[in-house]
Each structure stands twice: as C-alpha cells, then as structure tokens.
Amino acid sequence: MDVWNWDFALSILPALLDGLLITLLATVLGSLLAFTLGLVFALLLRAPLGPVRVLVRGFVEFVRSTPLLVQIFFLFYVLPDYGVVLNAITVGVLGLGLHYATYTAEVYRAGIDAVPRGQWEAATALSLPRYRVWTGVVLPQAVPRVLPALGNYVISMFKETPLLIGIGVFDLVGQAREVGGIEFRYVEAYTLAGLFFLLLSYPSALLLRRLERRVGVL
Amino acid sequence: MLPDNLGTFLSVLWEGVPETVIATVGGIALTIVASFVAGLALLSPSRTVRVISRIYVEGLRGTSEVVQLFWLFFALPILVGFQIVPLWGGIIVLGLNHGAYGAEIVRGSVQSVPRAQYEGAIALSLSPAARMRRVILPQAIVEMIPPFNNLFIQLLKSSSLLSFVFVNEVTRQGQAVLVPLFTAQSFTILLLVLLIYLVLALIITAVMRLLERMASTRLGRRPSEQARRKRVTGAV
Numbered sequence: 373m374d375v376w377n378w379d380f381a382l383s384i385l386p387a388l389l390d391g392l393l394i395t396l397l398a399t400v401l402g403s404l405l406a407f408t409l410g411l412v413f414a415l416l417l418r419a420p421l422g423p424v425r426v427l428v429r430g431f432v433e434f435v436r437s438t439p440l441l442v443q444i445f446f447l448f449y450v451l452p453d454y455g456v457v458l459n460a461i462t463v464g465v466l467g468l469g470l471h472y473a474t475y476t477a478e479v480y481r482a483g484i485d486a487v488p489r490g491q492w493e494a495a496t497a498l499s500l501p502r503y504r505v506w507t508g509v510v511l512p513q514a515v516p517r518v519l520p521a522l523g524n525y526v527i528s529m530f531k532e533t534p535l536l537i538g539i540g541v542f543d544l545v546g547q548a549r550e551v552g553g554i555e556f557r558y559v560e561a562y563t564l565a566g567l568f569f570l571l572l573s574y575p576s577a578l579l580l581r582r583l584e585r586r587v588g589v590l
Numbered sequence: 591m592l593p594d595n596l597g598t599f600l601s602v603l604w605e606g607v608p609e610t611v612i613a614t615v616g617g618i619a620l621t622i623v624a625s626f627v628a629g630l631a632l633l634s635p636s637r638t639v640r641v642i643s644r645i646y647v648e649g650l651r652g653t654s655e656v657v658q659l660f661w662l663f664f665a666l667p668i669l670v671g672f673q674i675v676p677l678w679g680g681i682i683v684l685g686l687n688h689g690a691y692g693a694e695i696v697r698g699s700v701q702s703v704p705r706a707q708y709e710g711a712i713a714l715s716l717s718p719a720a721r722m723r724r725v726i727l728p729q730a731i732v733e734m735i736p737p738f739n740n741l742f743i744q745l746l747k748s749s750s751l752l753s754f755v756f757v758n759e760v761t762r763q764g765q766a767v768l769v770p771l772f773t774a775q776s777f778t779i780l781l782l783v784l785l786i787y788l789v790l791a792l793i794i795t796a797v798m799r800l801l802e803r804m805a806s807t808r809l810g811r812r813p814s815e816q817a818r819r820k821r822v823t824g825a826v
Contacts, residue, residue, distance in 0.1 A: 558668060570653050
C-alpha cells in the first residue's frame, strides 16, 4: 500500500469540505456568542454592585482555568437533566461561545480601560445619560481598537472546534476520522484536514497582524 | 444534598490525576526546551535558521492541536510502522504545539531587553554566548514568566484532549468511565473534574509567581508593574 494515494485524497475532498462547513458554522456562531457574552461580562465586571463583580469575576476565572472539552461534556450531559435538550452542534456552539467569552471579556476590559479619562469626564460634563455614555462615547472608541485581539480569538476558536467530535459533531476532523477509517487510510485524511486549518488560519493571522499595526496594540 | 457516591467519584477521578500531571509536566518541560530553541532561532543572524524556526512556529500554530494529535496516533503509524505509547505521544504533541507559542514569547522578551544592555555587554567584550547567558536572558526571563504561566495553563487544559487517544487521564476517567455508570449524576462528576483542573491551574500559577519573585530578586528588583498587568490581560 503506497503511503499517499492522490485518487483517494481527491475522493475524500467532498466529505472533508462538508466537515469544514460545520467547523466554520460552529466558529462563526461561537464567535458571535463570545463577542456578545464577553461584552456583557466586561460590563458586569464594572457593575456598581460589589457582589455582582465578585461573582462574575469568579465565574470568568473558573471557566478560563478549566478545559473547554470538559465544559462541553458538562453542557452535553447536564443540560438534558434540566429539560434542555439541544442537538450536539448547538451544545458545541454554546460551549465555544461561553468559554471564549471569558477571554473576550478581558479584551473588552482592556479596550475600555484604554479610553482616556477625559472622555468620561466630558460625557459627565455634558450630562449624557449612562447608556449614551457607553453607546455613544466609550464603546465606539474601545471596540475598534480591540478588533485584532478579538480576531485572534476567532482563529483560536476555529482551531479548537475539533473538540466537538467528543460529543459526536461531524466537523472537519470528525469527517476525516470517518473517511479515513473506511479503508484505514488516515495519512491523507488527517494531512488534508491539517492543511485546511493551516490554509485558513495562517492568512487570517497575517491579515490580523497587519490590522494590529494599523490600529496600534493595546 | 450530598451525593452518596462522592467517595467513588473522587477515587476513580483520582486515578486519572497522575496521567494528567505527567502529561502536563512532561508537556511543560518539552515546551520550555522547544520555546527557547525556536525562540532564539527566530533571532538568529542566519536566515536559514530563522526560516526553519518560522516554519515550525507557523506550522504548529496554524494546524489544529487535535489534528496534530490524531496525525501522530493514526497517520504516523502507517508511515513508520509502529505506534507511540499514547501518554508519550501526548507529551510530544502538547510540548511541540505549545512550544510554537512559547517561541514567540521568548523572542518578544529577548527583544524587549533594552538596547543599552547589549551595548554594555559588547563594551565589556563579553562573548555572544556570555552576553546572552549573563546579561540578556536573566532580564528576559522575568518578562517571560507571566505569559508562560498562561501558556502552561493552556497546556494543562489541552491535556484533556488526550482522552481522545485513550489516555486514562482525569477527563476520560470522568466522561468515559463514570458518566456512563452514573448518568443521573453527570453534574456532580463533571463539576468534580472541572474542580480538579482548577486546583491544578492554581498550583501552576502559585509556582510561576514564586519563580517570578525569585527571578526578579536575582536581578535586584521586584516584579515589574508591566509584568503584573500582562498576567491579568494575558492571552492565549
């Protein structure tokens, strides 16, 4: 048996592309959740109420310090006990989004801290209502500067979506395992899967580095 | 309500702790070696050395860790004709993957040492090796410790991937051994698994803080404010 068979490699491409689609879907939805939830965490970490800050800080640190894979298992096995029955991909998106929200919360926090004090003072002097201070003054300055950092987390998440095979999602790696297992030809399947990851993540990383240089690193 | 099976859960999970710890400590050791070799190579005057190191760094950062693990376990045996012991293979993947991230930490920290320190070392006619070992690295290492702390915690978390290749570490003991037997108590089992990782992460952080203190005392300074901030905002 030759080590690399081009015909076989070509024949498994459609299945791998199907898997890639699932991987991208999970990444996009997970990122949207992480961006939203992360902002909520970041705002709660500045809540005027002390106990809220402590609780959120504790939760964020806990989620950051423990493995995403176990958190996904946790959601997958425990949610049904409380009557929440979701399909595997939804659980995966929830897990990815929640885990990465704890990272993006720190990114937003850094961005908000970088808004000069004078901006806050000016907003107070103009007696803008609280929510206008956030939506009109602080966030429009904070968010663009953190976009590259958020983008880097999207790339990290993309590379971590294969964890979802643990709960039976057929992502890129899941498909590779499936088609590789039929004839026990894993070399082509996993090499191609790796190449797909590299071809998508490396150019994105280069683009982000360029963007980083333009907006300045925090 | 305290579950009756708490003792059983803890003893089964406890059996997985040595594997998790061996994988993490072994992975960290390999990460440190790979980070320094590749990180210093990125700063080499030789273009060839820099390019080789760059390919290693981008290649391992660009492909998913799960893919690397599966490649080592399912593709490589077809190529070379033998299979690596899962735990060892796990250490190799964890170490080489995180070493690629660590290389950038080493490169960045060495570059962040003020230029005047190089010039001073040259003026004292220290050899390039002595310059690096006696002047640059002691200062760079203080800067490296907080980001390495984050990296090692990432590595600890990644060690849970070894459950995919049948290493009986904590995650596998919980998810593949206990959950099928006590499905109704998944909540307790998986919460315990998470807590075990939390404790291990706290141990890593405590050790790294101690090292940082030692490294900066050796230089005659306290941990810098900048380093402390980096720890808080630290990224993957």
